[in-house]
Amino acid sequence: MRVYLDHNATTPVAKEVLDAMLPYYQERFGNASSTHLEGQEARHAVENARQQLADALSCEPDEIVFTSGGTESDNLALLGLARSYAQPGDRILISAIEHPAVRECGRFLGEMGYRVETIPVDHQGQVDIAQLMNQLDDEVRIIAVMAANNETGVIQPVEDIGGICEERGIFFHIDAVQAMGKIPVDPRRWKCHTLAISGHKIYGPKGTGALYVRKGTQLVPLQFGGTHERGRRPGTENVPGIVGLGKAVERISLMGPEANVRIQKLRDYLENAIREVFPDVIIHGIHAPRVPNTSLMSFPGMDGETLMMQLDLEGFAVSTGSACASGRIEPSHVLEAMGVPPEIARGTIRVSLGMSNTREDIERFVETIARLISKTPTHR
Ligand code: PLP
16 A cells, blocks of 8 residues: 655545536536526636635635636736836845745746845744845835745744735735645735635645735736636636635635644654654754644755655655756755755655555654665665
8 A cells, every 4th residue: 555645745636625526527517707507507616616715714705816726826926916016126035945936936027127036044944034124125025935835844934024014015925835724824814915825735626726815906917818817817717626626725624623733743753753763864944833744854874866766666655855957856945045965955855744644654654764774875
């Protein structure tokens, strides 16, 4: 039996979610923009999902825009805010640990003449508020900081940053893709203008997502066409996907904290067991608040890529702390930003737990990794 420990990459679609989606492929296939009965059924389903998201995020339904996923939500937010509220030459601050969906928007905006700058993080991988304060002036128009990091799981001080942005009239975007379902996500309390979520990280379908857009906030859209999503995201709605996203969001909000408490206990058990076997393991972000399911571990002297592949052959799916850029394995920008030396970053794997994992899975995982590492020459 394989053990899947890569839930930050993606999650399986929950049965209730799939069941809710299926009728919208065939029996209720209508176009939500049509006025006949078939169309009205589809429209009703889309608006029901919008309400499910609004309930989960404690916002108004018309503050929700459906998109094709986290990447599109981040792009719509950053490019939309920049084109609506900033001029080339204005400053945009983006944390050093953002997902490429945000980082690459920053790079593009830089090419367009905006002054895009990085907000550093400390050794635990948390944005340093004091540093951020030093970077602020009247020319800063937009700030983007994620709620929780996909590699380390470290939770960022978004509520404090939201307060700072509010005081200074700065637009604030939060990527909450990895926070949703793991910690309470509250755009109003966090005082952001836009907030991105993704369906496939929360047991919903791939290719679905949403952007919270605070009432009154204008966004130049990424694409042009009809009046769907009130012109903010033209294109015929992915009705089954939207229904699935709505159900997934409702499901995780109704679940209560117990599921995450259980997952956190498993994660803590894993980290303690690994530390017993390998006292020199480095667990990144362990002294900062983290989402309950994520553990980013470096094994000095090991190669993370090799370890990941060996684990795969043994039946365990994890990921590494590196990114494959132009055919070369590069240490992750997150570890680099945290000041982790490349030789340590090389030996990193990420374990991200999910709802189906059991204590037995983790016991077997620890036994396997202990066996694999003891076979490695430097660890014999
Ligand atoms: N933002 C974060 C923090 C992520 O982890 C991911 C996915 O890995 C994304 C954005 C992109 O989301 P999607 O895969 O839905 O495009």
